[in-house]
Amino acid sequence: MSRTYLLEQVEDVAVVQYYADGFDELPLDQKILAWHLYQAALAGRDIYYDQRYAHALDMRRTLEAILRANPPDSGAAEPGTGNREPRTVIDSIRQYTKLFWINSGPHNNLTSRKFVLKCPPARFRAAARAATARGAEFPTKPGETLDQLLDRLEGAFFDPAVDPLVTNKAPADGRDLLEASANNHYDGVTMADLEGFTERHPLNSRLVKRDGRLVEEVCRLGERYGDLIARIVGRLRAALPYAPAPTREALERLIRFYETGEDADRQAYDIAWVRDADAPVDTINGFVENYLDARGVKGAWEALVYYVNERKTESLRRLAEAAPWFEARMPWDPRWRRPDVVGVTARAIDVVVETGEAGPVTAIGINLPNDQRVRERYGSKSVSLANINEAYEKSQLPAYRQEFCWTPEEVTRAERWGAIAGEATTAIHEVLGHGSGRVAPSLDGQPQLALREQYSALEEARADLVALYWVADPKAAEVGLVPAEHQDEIVRTEYEAYARNALVQLRRMREGTTIEEDHMRNRQMIVHWLLAHTPAIERRVRDGRTFYVVVDFTAFREGCARLLHEVQRIKSEGDYAAARALFEAYGIHFDPALRDEIVRRVDRLNLPSYTGFVQPTLEPVTDAAGHITDVKVSYPLDLESQMIAYSAERRAPSAVQ
Numbered sequence: 001m002s003r004t005y006l007l008e009q010v011e012d013v014a015v016v017q018y019y020a021d022g023f024d025e026l027p028l029d030q031k032i033l034a035w036h037l038y039q040a041a042l043a044g045r046d047i048y049y050d051q052r053y054a055h056a057l058d059m060r061r062t063l064e065a066i067l068r069a070n071p072p073d074s075g076a077a078e079p080g081t082g083n084r085e086p087r088t089v090i091d092s093i094r095q096y097t098k099l100f101w102i103n104s105g106p107h108n109n110l111t112s113r114k115f116v117l118k119c120p121p122a123r124f125r126a127a128a129r130a131a132t133a134r135g136a137e138f139p140t141k142p143g144e145t146l147d148q149l150l151d152r153l154e155g156a157f158f159d160p161a162v163d164p165l166v167t168n169k170a171p172a173d174g175r176d177l178l179e180a181s182a183n184n185h186y187d188g189v190t191m192a193d194l195e196g197f198t199e200r201h202p203l204n205s206r207l208v209k210r211d212g213r214l215v216e217e218v219c220r221l222g223e224r225y226g227d228l229i230a231r232i233v234g235r236l237r238a239a240l241p242y243a244p245a246p247t248r249e250a251l252e253r254l255i256r257f258y259e260t261g262e263d264a265d266r267q268a269y270d271i272a273w274v275r276d277a278d279a280p281v282d283t284i285n286g287f288v289e290n291y292l293d294a295r296g297v298k299g300a301w302e303a304l305v306y307y308v309n310e311r312k313t314e315s316l317r318r319l320a321e322a323a324p325w326f327e328a329r330m331p332w333d334p335r336w337r338r339p340d341v342v343g344v345t346a347r348a349i350d351v352v353v354e355t356g357e358a359g360p361v362t363a364i365g366i367n368l369p370n371d372q373r374v375r376e377r378y379g380s381k382s383v384s385l386a387n388i389n390e391a392y393e394k395s396q397l398p399a400y401r402q403e404f405c406w407t408p409e410e411v412t413r414a415e416r417w418g419a420i421a422g423e424a425t426t427a428i429h430e431v432l433g434h435g436s437g438r439v440a441p442s443l444d445g446q447p448q449l450a451l452r453e454q455y456s457a458l459e460e461a462r463a464d465l466v467a468l469y470w471v472a473d474p475k476a477a478e479v480g481l482v483p484a485e486h487q488d489e490i491v492r493t494e495y496e497a498y499a500r501n502a503l504v505q506l507r508r509m510r511e512g513t514t515i516e517e518d519h520m521r522n523r524q525m526i527v528h529w530l531l532a533h534t535p536a537i538e539r540r541v542r543d544g545r546t547f548y549v550v551v552d553f554t555a556f557r558e559g560c561a562r563l564l565h566e567v568q569r570i571k572s573e574g575d576y577a578a579a580r581a582l583f584e585a586y587g588i589h590f591d592p593a594l595r596d597e598i599v600r601r602v603d604r605l606n607l608p609s610y611t612g613f614v615q616p617t618l619e620p621v622t623d624a625a626g627h628i629t630d631v632k633v634s635y636p637l638d639l640e641s642q643m644i645a646y647s648a649e650r651r652a653p654s655a656v657q
């Protein structure tokens with residue numbers, strides 16, 4: 001059965017539906033548990049909007065009021081046709097609002113830069129007035145008129161110079177990095193103010209300056225976001241009776257943390273969550289990652305609900321069990337092989353909802369908790385989001401592959417095997433890659449101190465090379481990671497995709513001539529090293545278009561082994577000079593003319609550069625007495641109706657418990 005993944009393209013965003021196959025087969029208790037956790041995930045969604053930008057919620061409510069008064073006429077834009085030019089002012093508002101929902105505010109998720117509403121302010125005002133005439137309600141403050149509201153938000157909606165960056169870790173003009181960042185973790189606070197100030201709640205508070213004094217507004221019941229947190233806690237309580245004992249323990253700790261906001265309670269929750277290693281249905285809910293904060297301290301709120309994908313987890317388990325076999329045969333100096341290797345316990349999961357910082361733009365793998373003290377003593381949980389991975393792969397436009405593949409056979413291979421090849425290498429990267437190898441005793445287990453800013457890219461390269469090397473080994477088929485009869489094709493597909501990616505990823509670097517992001521550096525480095533030192537890849541040009549063509553798969557694999565030997569040596573010995581030389585030569589700098597060519601090709605085809613997801617909808621079925629007898633999953637296939645429904649959820653009194 002073919003089903004729709006790619007729903008529409010809005011500017012450079014692909015809007016994609018993902019599916020929760022397997023939810024229907026869960027036992028009733030697990031479905032009900034998932035339902036309550038799903039409600040808890042939706043209940044906190046607005047926290048993140050507010051953390052991201054102080055005006056975001058008023059902006060969203062204004063936009064939604066206008067759109068609710070102007071429902072979409074016909075179907076959405078056809079997939080693959082790209083973004084149509086908006087024809088009317090409502091079209092233009094609708095397009096902006098979709099970007100706003102996908103990015104949880106007016107700043108781009110990846111670049112941090114603000115995007116603005118493109119219709120004239122007067123037309124926007126007229127649309128808002130017309131909506132009022134049709135009964136729309138706007139988020140005016142007591143005594144505030146609609147015009148005053150629109151005046152208040154005008155800079156946020158229309159002026160690119162107002163709050164241009166949501167997070168600015170290195171302001172070019174020497175400004176304070178908190179002042180230069182538009183997010184709402186701080187109000188009126190500079191880095192200088194923080195000298196000599198100790199935060200009691202570093203992760204879960206907003207810092208404000210009032211009458212010259214620093215005040216921590218703690219995110220907890222009865223304080224900052226107290227009403228939203230009360231809703232989350234209510235949903236979590238409703239989930240408790242359906243949770244197995246270890247999950248219930250973790251949820252109770254989480255509730256306690258939301259009540260007190262104390263770091264000790266957060267840590268107790270982290271520990272209980274890690275200990276609940278076998279939960280068939282699990283959630284992440286809280287103040288988790290700190291990328292949004294330029295200081296890297298405050299936690300952005302997020303929530304996910306997921307269940308284990310047993311079939312895919314089984315092959316990860318077998319891979320982890322075989323870790324000692326692989327370690328004993330790693331293609332590097334035997335001195336750097338670990339005698340005591342244990343594979344990371346990783347699980348493949350299917351998500352049913354991701355909110356806050358976790359969605360609609362989402363990661364494909366998560367490893368938590370972030371608290372290093374908890375990780376060292378109690379370990380961590382690593383999950384790969386199988387159904388998100390699938391949706392990414394299935395929604396990719398054929399034009400992408402056609403544009404960058406050298407032959408039609410390469411295109412066919414990519415379509416047929418791309419998903420399974422990507423999954424297999426990701427699994428090896430995570431389960432075997434990062435945990436493998438050992439370092440010289442003189443480094444005291446901390447090679448990052450010796451390798452400094454080169455460490456992350458080197459470590460990612462090491463894990464990628466482990467994956468590229470082993471995916472081609474019969475053992476990978478033996479543990480069930482790939483079907484033996486198709487392994488050759490799968491390996492070709494992976495090597496070709498890996499080489500192509502070094503070209504295609506240049507589209508993201510529209511400015512400058514160097515790469516900052518570590519994963520991107522690592523991929524450039526590997527491909528360019530192979531180009532320079534092996535006959536595996538050829539650079540070819542046809543009709544003024546550049547291609548990286550894998551011509552010798554054996555040489556590709558052998559090249560990976562040679563490079564891995566050296567990369568492991570660099571890590572094990574903490575050889576900073578060699579790491580630096582390697583990345584300077586192959587990973588950091590790129591040819592701007594080649595980048596310009598790639599950007600032209602991508603733009604001409606109007607290909608998206610990132611993805612926002614439409615999620616499954618859960619709905620309980622109840623009997624006459626109000627008991628839940630089943631939970632149904634459905635797929636809205638439409639961003640707007642889902643986002644409007646999520647926001648309505650926020651206003652509605654709590655429905656089924």
Ligand SMILES: [Zn+2]
Pocket residue numbers: 429434460463
């Ligand atoms: Zn990695």
